[in-house]
Amino acid sequence: MIKRVAIAALTLWLAATxxxxxxxxxxxxxxxxxxxxTMTPEMEAEIRxxxxxxxxxxxxxxxxxxxxxxxxxxxxxxxxxxxTRRYVASELSWRLPLTVSLLSLSLIxxxxxxxxxxxxxxxxxxxxxxxxxxxxxxFTHGVPTFFxxxxxxxxxxxxxxxxxxxxxxxxxxxxxxxxxxxxLLLIVDIAWHLALPVLTLVVAxxxxxxxYARNLLLDSLTxxxxxxxxxxxxxxRTVLFKHALKSIYPPIVTLITLSIxxxxxxxxxxxxxxxxxxxxxxxxxxxxxxNPDYPxxxxxxxxFSVLTVSCNLIADLMYGVLDPxxxxxxxR
Amino acid sequence: MRNVISEATRKTWxxxxxxxxxxxxxxxxxxxxxxxxxxxxxxxxxxxxxxxxSVSDVSVASPWHADAYAMPDWITIxxxxxxxxxxxxxxxxxxxxxxxxxxxxxxxxxxMLVLRYNASKTGSYEPVTVHFxxxxxxxxxxxxxxxxxxxWWASPDHVVWTWKETPWGWIKGPQTGSMNYMIKIxxxxxxxxxxxxxxxxxxxxxxxxxxxPPAFWNSNSSGIVSMFASLGVLxxxxxxxxxxxxxxxxxxxxxxxxxTLRLGIxxxxxxxxxxxxxxxxxxxxxxxxxxTFIIWGRKFGLLGxxxxxxxxFSQIIHGSTISIIIGVTSALSATLLGVLIGVTxxxxxxxxxxxxxxxxxxxxxxPLLPVLLVFVxxxxxxxxxxxxxxxxxxxxxxxxxxxxQALSLRExxxxxxxxxxxxxxxxxxxxxxxxxVLPTALTAMVLSVPGAIILEAAIxxxxxxxxxxxxxxxxxxxxxQTQAFTSAVMAWWVVIPPGLAITFLCLTFVFIGxxxxxxxxxxxxxxx
Numbered sequence: 001m002i003k004r005v006a007i008a009a010l011t012l013w014l015a016a017t018x019x020x021x022x023x024x025x026x027x028x029x030x031x032x033x034x035x036x037x038t039m040t041p042e043m044e045a046e047i048r049x050x051x052x053x054x055x056x057x058x059x060x061x062x063x064x065x066x067x068x069x070x071x072x073x074x075x076x077x078x079x080x081x082x083x084t085r086r087y088v089a090s091e092l093s094w095r096l097p098l099t100v101s102l103l104s105l106s107l108i109x110x111x112x113x114x115x116x117x118x119x120x121x122x123x124x125x126x127x128x129x130x131x132x133x134x135x136x137x138x139f140t141h142g143v144p145t146f147f148x149x150x151x152x153x154x155x156x157x158x159x160x161x162x163x164x165x166x167x168x169x170x171x172x173x174x175x176x177x178x179x180x181x182x183x184l185l186l187i188v189d190i191a192w193h194l195a196l197p198v199l200t201l202v203v204a205x206x207x208x209x210x211x212y213a214r215n216l217l218l219d220s221l222t223x224x225x226x227x228x229x230x231x232x233x234x235x236x237r238t239v240l241f242k243h244a245l246k247s248i249y250p251p252i253v254t255l256i257t258l259s260i261x262x263x264x265x266x267x268x269x270x271x272x273x274x275x276x277x278x279x280x281x282x283x284x285x286x287x288x289x290x291n292p293d294y295p296x297x298x299x300x301x302x303x304f305s306v307l308t309v310s311c312n313l314i315a316d317l318m319y320g321v322l323d324p325x326x327x328x329x330x331x332r
Numbered sequence: 333m334r335n336v337i338s339e340a341t342r343k344t345w346x347x348x349x350x351x352x353x354x355x356x357x358x359x360x361x362x363x364x365x366x367x368x369x370x371x372x373x374x375x376x377x378x379x380x381x382x383x384x385x386s387v388s389d390v391s392v393a394s395p396w397h398a399d400a401y402a403m404p405d406w407i408t409i410x411x412x413x414x415x416x417x418x419x420x421x422x423x424x425x426x427x428x429x430x431x432x433x434x435x436x437x438x439x440x441x442x443x444m445l446v447l448r449y450n451a452s453k454t455g456s457y458e459p460v461t462v463h464f465x466x467x468x469x470x471x472x473x474x475x476x477x478x479x480x481x482x483x484w485w486a487s488p489d490h491v492v493w494t495w496k497e498t499p500w501g502w503i504k505g506p507q508t509g510s511m512n513y514m515i516k517i518x519x520x521x522x523x524x525x526x527x528x529x530x531x532x533x534x535x536x537x538x539x540x541x542x543x544x545p546p547a548f549w550n551s552n553s554s555g556i557v558s559m560f561a562s563l564g565v566l567x568x569x570x571x572x573x574x575x576x577x578x579x580x581x582x583x584x585x586x587x588x589x590x591x592t593l594r595l596g597i598x599x600x601x602x603x604x605x606x607x608x609x610x611x612x613x614x615x616x617x618x619x620x621x622x623x624t625f626i627i628w629g630r631k632f633g634l635l636g637x638x639x640x641x642x643x644x645f646s647q648i649i650h651g652s653t654i655s656i657i658i659g660v661t662s663a664l665s666a667t668l669l670g671v672l673i674g675v676t677x678x679x680x681x682x683x684x685x686x687x688x689x690x691x692x693x694x695x696x697x698x699p700l701l702p703v704l705l706v707f708v709x710x711x712x713x714x715x716x717x718x719x720x721x722x723x724x725x726x727x728x729x730x731x732x733x734x735x736x737q738a739l740s741l742r743e744x745x746x747x748x749x750x751x752x753x754x755x756x757x758x759x760x761x762x763x764x765x766x767x768x769v770l771p772t773a774l775t776a777m778v779l780s781v782p783g784a785i786i787l788e789a790a791i792x793x794x795x796x797x798x799x800x801x802x803x804x805x806x807x808x809x810x811x812x813q814t815q816a817f818t819s820a821v822m823a824w825w826v827v828i829p830p831g832l833a834i835t836f837l838c839l840t841f842v843f844i845g846x847x848x849x850x851x852x853x854x855x856x857x858x859x860x
């Protein structure tokens with residue numbers, strides 16, 4: 001248990017170090033955004049001193065670590081964004097909830113659609129339904145999520161809405177303008193704006209979950225204890241839901257947490273495509289080849305790492321709770 | 333290696349491969365995948381022969397092939413698109429309208445029209461107008477854009493620079509010559525409307541937005557004209573809003589029929605330094621090169637054109653090469669790394685195992701796409717570098733599986749007997765462990781190709797792709813960047829084909845991987 005937490009902390013530290021050194025070797029000058037030709041040399045020197053870009057490396061490194069591991073709660077607030085000229089943490093405070101809700105909604109959608117479909121397929125194995133679900137599952141392995149989203153935009157936004165005036169989903173962004181004043185209306189409005197991104201994420205990915213759940217369930221249906229349950233004369237329904245199903249929870253929970261990094265990846269492109277001002281979109285904007293807005297890139301990359309590391313940690317711990325056969329800390 | 337791969341081993345492998353093929357050839361999904369793979373390999377190998385345009389032809393800065401977002405050629409089977417104009421270059425073969433007076437001598441060479449003026453032949457100071465025309469049939473819907481291209485030269489025989497005295501000294505004033513001339517081109521529609529689409533004053537007007545009457549010149553001048561209908565000046569002159577040139581062009585070509593371009597050349601004796609020249613001196617020459625009138629096609633090729641007017645079909649074909657190379661090489665190197673590290677960790681155990689597995693724990697936690705994007709941003713993009721990156725971040729999952737297999741293999745009796753008969757570690761790993769984990773590795777490799785392909789496409793799609801490589805992701809990126817989705821354009825042909833290409837290439841490997849998985853993991857077969 002302590003070992004797991006230590007590894008998680010080590011991972012975060014390594015990620016922070018990696019991010020720091022990537023920008024040390026980067027040829028671009030981080031102050032380029034802030035300097036302009038009208039400044040006197042004294043002003044430039046003052047800015048460089050304030051940013052500390054000329055400090056010795058170890059000093060910069062320690063300052064950087066302290067900055068990242070304070071999670072934006074104390075003074076440098078993840079640093080100062082060159083593009084928006086605000087503290088990164090204050091921008092994050094309104095961007096992060098959007099990303100998190102997009103991520104969690106799509107993950108929940110995938111689970112509540114994908115896994116029951118997989119169980120259905122397993123309980124009707126060999127039928128046309130099963131083959132069909134398997135086919136869809138295989139197919140979605142090959143379809144990039146952003147392609148599904150582009151098609152949805154083409155159909156719902158360009159075709160139905162712009163050409164025929166049927167507005168099922170909003171054209172983009174995360175809220176209508178003017179912003180609704182009523183709190184309830186605001187939530188409904190944001191949910192409406194998130195609907196198409198979340199739906200496309202679910203459509204593009206749920207079948208992979210079904211395939212996984214189906215294979216796990218079929219594995220457990222061939223186990224001896226299921227045979228015993230059947231031999232006792234239990235109905236197929238009881239066997240499936242009371243006996244076989246229990247054994248698939250632990251691996252599914254693992255998969256859910258392990259899939260978080262992938263979901264983060266999907267969120268970056270989704271936000272970019274649908275114009276949702278989450279942290280993924282901000283990340284892509286900040287990460288240009290010539291002049292990365294490096295405090296932003298650093299902070300978001302660190303947040304992504306925290307997200308994935310903690311999910312992995314939770315997965316490991318949950319696994320032990322859900323599956324009594326395995327206790328964390330025991331030598332496997 | 334001689335002692336590792338003996339005759340017996342070779343035979344065993346031969347038998348295994350034959351057995352594998354026997355099973356594979358009975359797997360329907362696998363065969364479909366194999367057929368698709370062969371198809372993609374042929375396309376990728378012969379891409380330069382299949383694609384009508386080369387890679388450099390379809391890069392952003394190259395000349396257009398047709399209008400931006402031209403539709404696919406075969407769209408004409410739909411009735412509403414039946415009359416879309418194809419890409420056309422009409423050679424302006426000027427024919428003289430009526431015999432000119434004797435002061436004009438017209439000669440025509442292969443690429444030029446030469447008009448010689450000699451006022452003394454008629455003894456008149458009156459201006460002489462000569463008209464030439466060229467006609468073309470246009471039985472199509474209006475195009476969105478045309479271009480007029482030709483060159484002209486005008487040279488009065490005697491030319492004098494005027495000089496002006498200014499506070500800064502003497503400076504050259506306007507040139508004056510022995511011949512006044514005016515050149516202009518009109519477009520005459522089938523219903524008789526005439527549009528002045530070009531004259532020599534085009535760029536000379538001090539304020540081109542206001543209408544300026546065509547004025548005579550009498551200096552030595554020449555010009556190479558490349559006149560796009562999208563020049564706002566033209567729309568303004570015809571009485572449209574500056575930005576409304578598409579409306580102007582569609583009004584010009586609203587009727588189907590015979591269109592005529594009419595070249596008018598007007599000459600008269602010129603003035604040198606303010607005084608009219610004598611009749612016998614009033615000579616000069618006007619030459620007009622053979623030009624072209626380009627109608628930018630609204631339909632083009634198998635899959636239309638993109639925003640930059642480039643053939644989409646060629647881009648799709650060229651993209652296959654890069655996608656296959658990236659997908660296969662990065663999956664292969666990631667698998668090699670995974671097997672190497674998994675076997676090493678599992679067989680050697682101890683602190684090596686601990687160290688390697690902790691490295692896996694750490695690497696597997698890093699969010700892949702964001703990290704790759706940072707690496708690309710910092711070190712720049714090229715295809716090889718991306719392969720290395722995908723391999724570096726792609727082996728962790730496999731190495732865990734391989735390690736656990738190696739762990740159990742290590743305890744097996746045949747390994748133990750090998751150890752007791754004095755086999756070295758290297759021998760055991762190569763002879764016993766690696767062949768036994770190979771099926772897993774092979775499956776994992778095939779199944780990891782789609783991930784690599786989609787990852788590359790995603791990076792290109794975000795816009796961090798190689799600016800020089802024609803990838804499918806880049807077509808989608810440009811489609812998104814250049815408003816392919818606006819309702820007026822709805823350019824599905826730059827969205828659906830590249831997306832389907834990525835999908836089908838990935839499915840190829842998914843199918844093959846699925847079949848291989850079933851063969852090497854016989855347990856799976858019970859699930860059907």
